[in-house]
Amino acid sequence: MSAVDFRQRLRELARFEPSGSPVVSVYLNTEWVDEHQRERVRIFVKNALAEARGRRWADRDDLDWIERQSGTLIGRAVFEDANGAVLFACGSASLRELLPLRVPFDDTFVVDARPYVRPLAGIVDDTPPALIVLADGVSARLIALDASGVTDETVLQAEVPGRHESGGWADLAQSRYERHILEHREQHFAAVAAAIGAWTERYDAHHIVLAAEPRSAAALRKHLPEAVAARIAGVVAGARHESSPVIADRAAGVLARVAQQADERRVDEALADAAEGSTAVAGVTATVGAVNRNAVRHLYVLTTFREPGAVCQDCGALQRGVHFTCPFCGRGTRTTELGEALVERVLASGGEVTTLESHRPLAGHGGVVARLRYAA
Ligand SMILES: [Zn+2]
Structure with missing residues (x-):
C-alpha cells in the first residue's frame, strides 16, 4: 500500500x-x-x-x-x-x-x-515515503520505504574489470589499472546518482538516507543534483551483507529525528501565527470553535491531550466538558474524548493532523494549535 x-x-x-x-x-x-x-x-x-x-x-x-x-x-x-x-x-x-x-x-x-x-x-x-541508499565503490542498493516498511528495492552492480596483466611493465599496468578503477568508480557513482534521482521521483521520497562509508557518501553526493542532495536526511552505517529491513530500521532513527524536528518547528511557527491572530488558533476552546466551522487545515496535538467533551448527535458540533444539549441546534449530545474527536473531524474534513509526544510551548497552550484554511 x-x-x-x-x-x-x-x-x-x-x-x-x-x-x-x-x-x-x-x-x-x-x-x-x-x-x-x-x-x-x-x-x-x-x-x-x-x-x-x-x-x-x-x-x-x-x-x-x-x-x-x-x-x-x-x-x-x-x-x-x-x-x-x-x-x-x-x-x-x-x-x-x-x-x-x-x-x-x-x-x-x-x-x-x-x-x-x-x-x-x-x-x-x-512516515512519508523515503529512500535508503546503501552504496560502496562497486555496488548500490536502493530501498524504498513508507509507513508500512520496505516497499521496493533494487541492486545496482558496477562492472569493474579485474586485473588481467602482471609481470613485465608491472608498474605501468598498476597505475593504468588504478586510473581505470578510479574512472569506473566515478561512473559508478554517477550512475547510482541517476538511479537515486529516478527513484526519488517515482516514489515521491521526501527524504533520503545514505547507508555508506563517509568516502562513498561524499563521492555520491558530488553526483547528485542540488534538489536531490537537499533531501539527504543523514548518513548511517551499512554493509552489503545486511538485510534491507535491518538497514531500514537503522535509517528509521534518522527519519524519525528529522520528522520530529520538522514537527516542532511547524508548531513553533503555528503558535507564533496564532499569537498574531490571523491564520492559526491556539488552545482548546479556540481550536474546538475552528473545528466546528470546518476551518482547520492542519491540527497539531499532543499525544497526551485528553479531555471530556460532548458531540451533538444531530449537527456534530463539539463542546468542551459534559453537556446534554447542543448550543447550536438544541438536540441531544453524547460524551466523547475531545482529542480523538478533534483528530477525526479534521481528517474527515480534508485537513492534516500531526501528533507530538511532547512540546513545552504547545503544552502551555493546552496541547493544541490549529492552522486555518483562511484568515479568521
Ligand atoms: Zn447540534
Missing part, C-alpha cells in the same frame, strides 16, 4: 459512519526483541478479548477475526518485519482491516462507535 493510499484510508476511517454494531480498534507493538515481549502482547490481546466477550461489547465475529489476525501476527506468520500493526473490525459495516506498519504502537484495544484513528494519524504524517 502506498503512502498516498494510507492517507486516503485514514480519511475514510475518520469519516466512518456508525452502523449499529461497534468498531473494534486494536494497536499492537510487534517490535519484540525477545520472547518475553511477544508473550506480553499475546497476553494483552487475550485479556482484552476476554473482557470484550464477557461484557458483550462487540460482535462475536469481529472479536474472533481480531483473535485470528493478531494470532498470526504474534506468531509471525505474516508481516514479519512490521514493528507495529493496526486492526479495525466492524462486520456490520464490512470493515475488516489489518495495516502492518514499520513503527511500533502502545498496545491499545478500543471498542467504540467509531474507529479509533488518533495513533494512526500521528504515524502516517510522520
Whole structure:
C-alpha cells in the first residue's frame, strides 16, 4: 500500500459512519526483541478479548477475526518485519482491516462507535515515503520505504574489470589499472546518482538516507543534483551483507529525528501565527470553535491531550466538558474524548493532523494549535 493510499484510508476511517454494531480498534507493538515481549502482547490481546466477550461489547465475529489476525501476527506468520500493526473490525459495516506498519504502537484495544484513528494519524504524517541508499565503490542498493516498511528495492552492480596483466611493465599496468578503477568508480557513482534521482521521483521520497562509508557518501553526493542532495536526511552505517529491513530500521532513527524536528518547528511557527491572530488558533476552546466551522487545515496535538467533551448527535458540533444539549441546534449530545474527536473531524474534513509526544510551548497552550484554511 502506498503512502498516498494510507492517507486516503485514514480519511475514510475518520469519516466512518456508525452502523449499529461497534468498531473494534486494536494497536499492537510487534517490535519484540525477545520472547518475553511477544508473550506480553499475546497476553494483552487475550485479556482484552476476554473482557470484550464477557461484557458483550462487540460482535462475536469481529472479536474472533481480531483473535485470528493478531494470532498470526504474534506468531509471525505474516508481516514479519512490521514493528507495529493496526486492526479495525466492524462486520456490520464490512470493515475488516489489518495495516502492518514499520513503527511500533502502545498496545491499545478500543471498542467504540467509531474507529479509533488518533495513533494512526500521528504515524502516517510522520512516515512519508523515503529512500535508503546503501552504496560502496562497486555496488548500490536502493530501498524504498513508507509507513508500512520496505516497499521496493533494487541492486545496482558496477562492472569493474579485474586485473588481467602482471609481470613485465608491472608498474605501468598498476597505475593504468588504478586510473581505470578510479574512472569506473566515478561512473559508478554517477550512475547510482541517476538511479537515486529516478527513484526519488517515482516514489515521491521526501527524504533520503545514505547507508555508506563517509568516502562513498561524499563521492555520491558530488553526483547528485542540488534538489536531490537537499533531501539527504543523514548518513548511517551499512554493509552489503545486511538485510534491507535491518538497514531500514537503522535509517528509521534518522527519519524519525528529522520528522520530529520538522514537527516542532511547524508548531513553533503555528503558535507564533496564532499569537498574531490571523491564520492559526491556539488552545482548546479556540481550536474546538475552528473545528466546528470546518476551518482547520492542519491540527497539531499532543499525544497526551485528553479531555471530556460532548458531540451533538444531530449537527456534530463539539463542546468542551459534559453537556446534554447542543448550543447550536438544541438536540441531544453524547460524551466523547475531545482529542480523538478533534483528530477525526479534521481528517474527515480534508485537513492534516500531526501528533507530538511532547512540546513545552504547545503544552502551555493546552496541547493544541490549529492552522486555518483562511484568515479568521
Ligand atoms: Zn447540534
